[in-house]
Amino acid sequence: MLITPGKLLATITSPADLKGLDAAQLVQLCDELRQFIIDNVSIYGGHFGASLGVVEMTVALHHVFNAPYDQIVWDVGHQAYGHKILTGRRDVFHTNRFYGGISGFPKRKESEYDAFGVGHSSTSISAALGMAMASQYLKNEDRQHIAIIGDGALTGGMAFEALNHAGVSDSNLLIILNDNCMSIDPNVGALKDYLTDVTTSKAYNKLKDEVWNLLGKLSKFGKNAQEIVSKIENGIKSTLLTQSNLFESLNLRYFGPVDGHDVNHMVAVLNDLKNIKGPKILHCVTVKGKGYGPAEAGSATTWHAPGTFDKITGEIHKKIHETPQPPKYQDVFGLTLLELAQKNDKIIGITPAMPSGSSMNKMMKEMPDRAIDVGIAEQHAVTFSAGLATQGLIPFCNIYSSFMQRAYDQVIHDVCIQNLPVNFCLDRAGFAGADGPTHHGAYDITYFRCLPNMIVAAPMNEVELRNMMYTAQLPRKEKAFSIRYPRGQGVITEWKMPFEKMEIGKGRKLRGGDEVAILTIGHIGNYASAVCERLELRNIAIAHYDLRFVKPIDEELLHEIFLAYSKIITVEDGCIQGGFGSAVLEFMADHQYNAVVKRLGIPDQVVEHGEQHELHHECNFDVAGIEQATLSLLELNVPKLH
Numbered sequence: 001m002l003i004t005p006g007k008l009l010a011t012i013t014s015p016a017d018l019k020g021l022d023a024a025q026l027v028q029l030c031d032e033l034r035q036f037i038i039d040n041v042s043i044y045g046g047h048f049g050a051s052l053g054v055v056e057m058t059v060a061l062h063h064v065f066n067a068p069y070d071q072i073v074w075d076v077g078h079q080a081y082g083h084k085i086l087t088g089r090r091d092v093f094h095t096n097r098f099y100g101g102i103s104g105f106p107k108r109k110e111s112e113y114d115a116f117g118v119g120h121s122s123t124s125i126s127a128a129l130g131m132a133m134a135s136q137y138l139k140n141e142d143r144q145h146i147a148i149i150g151d152g153a154l155t156g157g158m159a160f161e162a163l164n165h166a167g168v169s170d171s172n173l174l175i176i177l178n179d180n181c182m183s184i185d186p187n188v189g190a191l192k193d194y195l196t197d198v199t200t201s202k203a204y205n206k207l208k209d210e211v212w213n214l215l216g217k218l219s220k221f222g223k224n225a226q227e228i229v230s231k232i233e234n235g236i237k238s239t240l241l242t243q244s245n246l247f248e249s250l251n252l253r254y255f256g257p258v259d260g261h262d263v264n265h266m267v268a269v270l271n272d273l274k275n276i277k278g279p280k281i282l283h284c285v286t287v288k289g290k291g292y293g294p295a296e297a298g299s300a301t302t303w304h305a306p307g308t309f310d311k312i313t314g315e316i317h318k319k320i321h322e323t324p325q326p327p328k329y330q331d332v333f334g335l336t337l338l339e340l341a342q343k344n345d346k347i348i349g350i351t352p353a354m355p356s357g358s359s360m361n362k363m364m365k366e367m368p369d370r371a372i373d374v375g376i377a378e379q380h381a382v383t384f385s386a387g388l389a390t391q392g393l394i395p396f397c398n399i400y401s402s403f404m405q406r407a408y409d410q411v412i413h414d415v416c417i418q419n420l421p422v423n424f425c426l427d428r429a430g431f432a433g434a435d436g437p438t439h440h441g442a443y444d445i446t447y448f449r450c451l452p453n454m455i456v457a458a459p460m461n462e463v464e465l466r467n468m469m470y471t472a473q474l475p476r477k478e479k480a481f482s483i484r485y486p487r488g489q490g491v492i493t494e495w496k497m498p499f500e501k502m503e504i505g506k507g508r509k510l511r512g513g514d515e516v517a518i519l520t521i522g523h524i525g526n527y528a529s530a531v532c533e534r535l536e537l538r539n540i541a542i543a544h545y546d547l548r549f550v551k552p553i554d555e556e557l558l559h560e561i562f563l564a565y566s567k568i569i570t571v572e573d574g575c576i577q578g579g580f581g582s583a584v585l586e587f588m589a590d591h592q593y594n595a596v597v598k599r600l601g602i603p604d605q606v607v608e609h610g611e612q613h614e615l616h617h618e619c620n621f622d623v624a625g626i627e628q629a630t631l632s633l634l635e636l637n638v639p640k641l642h
């Protein structure tokens with residue numbers, strides 16, 4: 001259902017329609033845009049607080065700059081709802097994040113206004129700098145390139161790498177720092193303190209006034225603005241010397257801080273900055289959830305992506321179940337880690353900016369010195385964990401599967417080559433759902449199973465997750481231990497069972513069968529169980545093995561399987577290339593077995609967003625897909641060679 005936009009917003013079909021608006025109309029447009037986001041997200045869900053916080057910035061950007069000629073690059077992209085709505089996607093915005101609908105993040109193939117596809121953080125400055133230097137090379141000197149990055153995303157190493165590079169370029173780059181003191185959880189680290197200091201310090205406020213006086217004059221001087229800036233730059237620099245500015249030290253002109261919610265002031269500032277060549281940064285102070293009472297009054301973390309809610313009362317809708325429900329895997333992780341840490345004082349939890357998302361916040365609350373949020377810094381999280389392990393501590397480094405991609409070299413170079421016993425818990429493994437391809441945990445089985453000194457495990461249910469974690473914290477001198485589990489609920493309501501040590505590399509037989517064996521890894525195995533049960537009702541006995549470990553893979557069990565079955569299906573919630581099924585095929589080739597092996601998993605293509613079950617269905621490894629594959633194999637006439 002299309003939500004009715006406000007009167008003025010209804011007239012905006014592209015940024016061109018914003019150009020002629022006067023000051024009062026800009027304010028009105030902001031109000032209507034904000035309301036439209038509230039109306040939509042309250043009904044359809046999605047990210048919330050971040051987009052509300054940049055409404056004025058978004059309107060000002062599209063009023064002042066000439067997108068898509070000018071390149072506007074959003075960092076992470078979860079805050080770009082306003083941008084989407086103003087750039088021709090208002091009437092499809094109710095499809096945001098739904099299967100077949102528009103993406104929740106900027107996406108190049110969705111719109112020419114989405115200058116760069118995002119989802120992972122801290123990429124915007126690099127991308128915009130690349131564009132800016134390309135424009136220089138291609139002699140598009142008038143083209144503007146704007147990166148909008150949050151204070152959370154600025155904690156990511158890539159952002160610093162890009163600042164370091166930008167400072168020695170003379171490209172036309174404007175970085176807008178959207179400082180709301182929040183990541184998903186409260187932002188952490190020394191940089192956060194620094195930004196607060198800059199915002200509140202008297203010296204800086206004095207400097208700010210000077211800069212704004214200067215900017216006030218700039219508009220009048222038009223083309224000569226650049227010259228004026230240069231003339232008084234030395235004066236500013238001498239002020240800066242009294243209290244060095246991080247960004248100025250890196251050779252970026254620093255402006256601000258400004259109130260990011262004053263749209264007309266933002267317009268004036270951006271118009272001025274347009275005339276200043278070279279790399280520069282505008283520090284904007286904003287409030288996450290701005291303009292929606294319950295979000296401003298409540299926890300910004302809750303309102304980051306609250307799900308659907310009653311927009312009048314601010315009550316977030318919660319599903320009411322008649323019967324007790326299995327917990328989310330992330331909560332089993334969070335509670336189990338705390339439980340283990342209470343008994344084992346060597347355990348340390350590490351999260352790169354996902355305390356709530358990973359449920360490590362439970363341990364942080366009880367043991368603040370033993371659970372550490374390192375900021376959006378996956379690479380650092382991994383090497384930091386490696387450092388802890390060298391000293392005999394037992395790190396549990398929890399990183400979403402797709403974010404772990406960031407830290408691949410650290411896993412190889414700092415953990416595996418040195419054979420350090422670091423534990424990795426990969427949340428959101430498999431399809432992430434509505435967040436889409438940037439967040440799908442599609443590749444981890446493949447990218448981890450090829451590494452020496454790496455154990456790759458995946459639990460089929462919550463009890464197994466607990467036992468894997470328990471096993472991982474037992475004294476071990478070597479080998480990294482990775483445990484992958486999906487987003488969402490497990491399958492067992494009574495999950496808090498006494499711990500049992502697992503034998504590393506041992507799978508299990510769940511049921512025997514006549515002709516076909518289904519081999520699974522992880523939670524997705526529950527679909528296979530359902531298939532076996534369904535077919536049993538038709539008197540078809542299908543064998544099911546849950547391998548538990550992709551590496552080391554249970555060779556004894558595989559011998560048993562290949563000796564008994566010549567029709568095999570492998571199922572994994574991960575990319576089909578190089579994954580679990582490939583491991584089974586390698587085993588088959590290495591031991592010269594001969595069987596028909598049908599591999600089910602994520603195909604070699606970008607799978608878009610949607611509910612997890614919709615994507616499993618699309619990729620043919622939901623219950624229907626596995627059943628279909630099983631029935632097809634049953635019909636095949638395969639000679640049994642062993």
Ligand SMILES: Cc1ncc(C[n+]2csc(CCOP(=O)(O)OP(=O)(O)O)c2C)c(N)n1
Pocket residue numbers: 050053076078079119120121149150151152153154178180182183184288352353354376378403406
């Ligand atoms: C590499 C990576 N790690 C973690 C995340 C998860 N994540 C999404 S938004 C976000 C917080 C971003 O904070 P900030 O940049 O300040 O933006 P805000 O939400 O405050 O507007 C995080 C950690 C991500 N998108 N990418």
